[in-house]
Amino acid sequence: MDAGSLNPFSKLRGRSRCPFQEQILQRINSKENLDRFIPNRSAMDYDYAHYMLTEGRKMKENQTVFSPTRDAYRMQLAEALNMNRTRILAFKNKPPTPVELFPSDHTSSVHPAKTLKPRRHIPQSSERTLDAPDLMDDFYLNLMDWGSSNVLAIALGNTVYLWDASDSSTSELVTIxxxxxxVTSVSWAPDGRHIAIGLNNSEVQLWDSASNRQLRTLRGCHRSRVGSMAWNSHILTTGGMDGMIVNNDVRIRSHVVKTYRGHRQEVCGLKWSASGQQLASGGNDNLVHIWDMSKASSNSPTQWIHRLEDHTSAVKALAWCPFQSNLLASGGGGGDRTIKFWNTHTGACLNSVDTGSQVCALLWNKNERELLSSHGFTQNQLILWKYPSMVKMAEIMGHTSRVLHMAQSPDGCTVASAAGDETLRFWNVFGVPEVAKPAPKVHQEPFSHLNRIR
Incomplete structure (x- = not known):
């Protein structure tokens, strides 16, 4: 067989070859052809190969004659001459020592490996349970809040009680x-001393918790009960059953400074963003509105910047994300059962998760990327979610009726929940932060004028 017969393109001689054919011919005739096993002469030891083909064969054949001295000599000779190899032919050089781009655990002396964070234990039972008699079983009200001074306020019927977490003492603030x-809503001011109390008769009272003294009453804001409130520095925003949202400047006598109109039914959820620039509102009309503080006008009703209509039931649960300023979580009532996440700059719905139960309240973990939800029908449970995967980390049972309210301690570790079963429970669900952050100093000047206004 001639050499030309091995060439698959031999029949094309005399014709011009295309570049593709030339490339294939070069690879066939190249020494780098990966399909042919060509010994690498530079990688072979010819002296060792000759020895193994001659003397080595004799040594193996004579191994039947036992001699301890001779065997010991052969072992030392084999080690000295590296004769413990088994292969004679070599097809490639010894591969280079691999370089570790990512050091493993055994290189901790040079680059210490990061230790895995231990998995946090999430208690399935409450740390403390208190009786909450006469707690109104009303989904649309907001009857509990935990202030920056570590005092929890809860409204039971006509009375507002204060529970001091530092010494577990309870006191009565006021009975209406x-x-x-x-009482239809309570909300602590940022200073942790003053508290707003919304009433069924459409009025709002401002109290000094340190002296147990009423400072003033805000009238003319609404035509019916005030079920939701939220502070933004010296501005107290109130939401009523009349669908109105009102900004009240508590430093001045004519306290109504802005009005937001957009909801057709009761406003049951209000939350200001951490920057104080955006306000989220939820209502019994299944709507969520995003309002911009900079676009507010005192002369005419303010227009929302986003009207979010994806929920199919009342929206009371609202929570701004602490690590992403334009991320809002909202929860729908019994006919909706979803938690939705919104980009409040664009108004886009980022995700929607069906929880299977009425969503009553939402809280973000201040120290980890986690979200806690409380639920009503049918499980009456708390669920801890990992964000953004929304994988359930824990499902906490304990209440026997819908968990209407949740409040978070100032350090972000403990969560208080109040339910229609007339119990108040405390959960160490968020754990202890790795580094304790100093509490921010609160500027109390915005409330200095309250004592002189009647």
């Missing part, structure tokens, strides 16, 4: 008469 009550 039947003509004006019951």
């Amino acid at each position: 008469d039947d003509d004006n009550g019951p």
Whole structure:
């Protein structure tokens, strides 16, 4: 067989070859052809190969004659001459020592490996349980808040009680008469000393918790009960059953400074963003509105920047993300059962998760990327979610009725929940932060004028 017969393109001689054919011919005739096993002469030891083909064969054949001295000599000779090899032919050089781009655990002396964070234990039972008699079983109200001074306020019927977490003491702040009550919402001011109390008769009272003294009453904001409130520095924003949202400047006598109109039914959720620039509102009309502080006008009702209509039931649960300023979580009622995440700059819905139960309240973990939700029908549970995967980390049972309210301690570790079963429970669900952050100093000047206004 001639050499030309090995060439698959031999029949094309005399014709011009295309570049593709030339490339294939070069690879066939190249020494780098990967399909042919060509010994690498530079990688072979010819002296060792000759020895193994002659003397080595004799040594193996004579191994039947036992001699301890001779065997010991052969072992030392084999080690000295590296004769313990088994292969004679070599097809490639010894591969280079691999370079570790990512050091493993055994290189910790040079680059210490990061230790894995131990998995946090999530208690399935409450740390403490308190009785909460006469707690109104009303989905649309906001009857509990935990202030920056580590005091929890809860409204039971016509009375507002204060529970001091530092010494577990309980005191009564005020009892509203039947003509004006019951209490329909409570909200601590940023200073942790002053507290706003919304009433069934459409009024809002401002109290100094340190002296147990009423400072003033805000009237003319609404035509019916005030079920939701949120502070933004010296501005107290109130939401009523009349669908109105009102900004009240508590430093001045004519306290109504801005009005937001957009909801057709009761406003049951209000939350200001951490920057104080955006306000989120949820209502019994299944709507979520995003309002911009800079676009607010005192002369005419303010227009929302986003009207979010994806929920199919009342929206009370609202929570701004602490690590992403334009991320808002909202929860729908019994006919919706979803938690939705919104980009409040664009108004886009980023994700929607069906929880299977009425969503009553939402809280972000201040120290980890986690979200806690409380639920009503049908499980009455708390669920801890990992964000953004929304994988369930824990499902916490304990309440026997819908968990209407949640509040978070100032350090972000403990969560208080209040339910229709008339119990108040405390959960160490968020754990202890790795580094304790100093509490921010609160500027109390915005409330200095309250004592002189009646």
